[in-house]
Amino acid sequence: MEHYTVTFSKEELARYNRHIIIPEFGLEAQQKLKAAKVLVIGSGGLGSPLLLYLAAAGVGNIGIVDFDVVDDSNLQRQVLFGVESVGLPKVEGAKKRLQSLNPHINLTVYNTQITSKNAIELIKGYDVVADGTDNFPTRYLINDACVLSGKVNVYASIFQFEGQLSVFNYTNANGELGPNYRDLYAAPPPPGLVPSCAEGGVLGVLPGIIGSLQALEVIKVITGVGDVLSGRFYSFDALTFESRTFKIRRNPSNPLNGDNPTIKELIDYEQFCGVKAVERKIKEIDAVELHEWETSGLDYQIIDVREPHEYQIVNIGAELIPLGSIVDNVAKIDRKRKVVVQCKTGNRSGKAIRELEDKFGFENLYNLKGGILGYIRDVKPELTAY
Amino acid sequence: MATVFIPTPLRKFTNQTSKVEVSGNTVMEVIQTLTSTYPPLQRHLINADGKVPSFINIFVDDDDIRNLQQEQTAVKSNTIVSIVPAIAGGSK
Numbered sequence: 001m002e003h004y005t006v007t008f009s010k011e012e013l014a015r016y017n018r019h020i021i022i023p024e025f026g027l028e029a030q031q032k033l034k035a036a037k038v039l040v041i042g043s044g045g046l047g048s049p050l051l052l053y054l055a056a057a058g059v060g061n062i063g064i065v066d067f068d069v070v071d072d073s074n075l076q077r078q079v080l081f082g083v084e085s086v087g088l089p090k091v092e093g094a095k096k097r098l099q100s101l102n103p104h105i106n107l108t109v110y111n112t113q114i115t116s117k118n119a120i121e122l123i124k125g126y127d128v129v130a131d132g133t134d135n136f137p138t139r140y141l142i143n144d145a146c147v148l149s150g151k152v153n154v155y156a157s158i159f160q161f162e163g164q165l166s167v168f169n170y171t172n173a174n175g176e177l178g179p180n181y182r183d184l185y186a187a188p189p190p191p192g193l194v195p196s197c198a199e200g201g202v203l204g205v206l207p208g209i210i211g212s213l214q215a216l217e218v219i220k221v222i223t224g225v226g227d228v229l230s231g232r233f234y235s236f237d238a239l240t241f242e243s244r245t246f247k248i249r250r251n252p253s254n255p256l257n258g259d260n261p262t263i264k265e266l267i268d269y270e271q272f273c274g275v276k277a278v279e280r281k282i283k284e285i286d287a288v289e290l291h292e293w294e295t296s297g298l299d300y301q302i303i304d305v306r307e308p309h310e311y312q313i314v315n316i317g318a319e320l321i322p323l324g325s326i327v328d329n330v331a332k333i334d335r336k337r338k339v340v341v342q343c344k345t346g347n348r349s350g351k352a353i354r355e356l357e358d359k360f361g362f363e364n365l366y367n368l369k370g371g372i373l374g375y376i377r378d379v380k381p382e383l384t385a386y
Numbered sequence: 387m388a389t390v391f392i393p394t395p396l397r398k399f400t401n402q403t404s405k406v407e408v409s410g411n412t413v414m415e416v417i418q419t420l421t422s423t424y425p426p427l428q429r430h431l432i433n434a435d436g437k438v439p440s441f442i443n444i445f446v447d448d449d450d451i452r453n454l455q456q457e458q459t460a461v462k463s464n465t466i467v468s469i470v471p472a473i474a475g476g477s478k
Contacts, residue, residue, distance in 0.1 A: 027387040046476040159473035
């Protein structure tokens with residue numbers, strides 16, 4: 001739909017009045033918003049403020065992709081949801097909230113995970129994609145799908161106290177195409193080096209700040225008002241309040257759209273990010289088996305590789321050796337007895353075991369499947385899950 | 387002395403220090419000085435080929451060193467060197 005054919009009801013004009021009376025914005029920008037089609041991928045920490053502001057601003061057609069279910073631990077930052085949504089698919093909770101916020105917009109929800117198989121089809125009907133997902137394979141997948149489909153990708157990312165924002169694959173008024181994620185980061189960090197928010201945590205208000213900035217850039221891309229954050233990369237540190245905007249450029253060796261492109265269709269992003277490479281089996285033990293060991297009087301050692309502050313929240317009497325210092329404390333790890341290694345969910349302990357096996361030749365290490373959370377769920381529900 | 391901004395994910399290796407004054411005439415010298423002060427930073431900032439890994443961006447003031455002279459980019463006393471790693475959080 002061309003924006004100049006867009007009309008508004010009396011109710012809509014009243015609702016959008018504060019936009020329309022800004023001289024630089026006006027009715028035309030509001031028409032562009034109503035005609036726009038935006039796909040928001042991830043309706044969690046970043047997606048919450050992003051979706052609330054896009055819906056409130058009157059973006060006429062919003063698609064939401066998420067496969068997750070609302071959990072109690074989401075409510076600390078995912079302001080789209082309330083207690084009544086816990087247990088519901090996020091897209092359902094989101095649709096309900098957004099429709100009540102603005103009944104004049106169309107919402108389409110996809111209760112599915114974006115993959116190499118469905119990505120191109122999912123984004124096909126949209127003008128702008130906003131990426132608020134939570135892992136490297138999906139970041140590269142969305143980037144590549146946007147570049148291959150010629151869509152603008154409004155990117156935001158957070159971790160603990162750090163936020164990042166940029167607009168990728170944007171063509172400016174002079175017809176010049178801006179950089180994309182692969183120009184900025186040619187390759188992801190090895191798996192495990194940068195923990196996810198589920199493992200590393202995030203200050204709840206941070207996605208509120210960064211997701212709001214993401215909404216701002218989506219609105220600027222749609223309306224053409226202001227200078228879009230393309231060719232620039234914004235970084236915010238909530239602890240020091242340092243924020244910087246760096247200049248970024250296209251890289252001629254970008255495999256997607258550099259001088260000699262080699263990626264012409266979507267690839268296997270789990271493999272690209274090395275998630276699959278770590279497939280060498282390590283020995284595992286589940287919570288119920290561990291409980292049998294505990295009660296049988298078997299002589300074994302148990303090591304917790306989480307951080308001290310996590311240990312303080314809840315522990316199962318294991319010896320604390322945080323992952324970052326495991327190599328320096330190798331002498332503390334028994335060579336003869338069976339040794340169980342545990343963390344919160346089983347990721348960090350798996351990494352610790354691989355490192356210990358690779359560097360020091362351990363053969364007696366067992367990863368606690370599901371980590372302490374699995375143990376609390378299956379053995380001691382009276383302990384505090386976090 | 388250049389000022390190096392340490393991103394939050396790497397501050398556990400710098401005793402939570404966010405800003406470090408470091409001497410050096412090039413980005414590589416600055417990184418070497420920094421990692422000799424904080425040895426655990428080394429494996430995050432320098433890969434096996436002796437380069438900054440591709441999931442870390444180094445900016446000298448506002449510019450990406452890849453658009454300047456890479457690790458050999460000159461650093462002056464009032465230069466701000468920012469280390470910006472790839473992060474991916476957002477949803478969960």
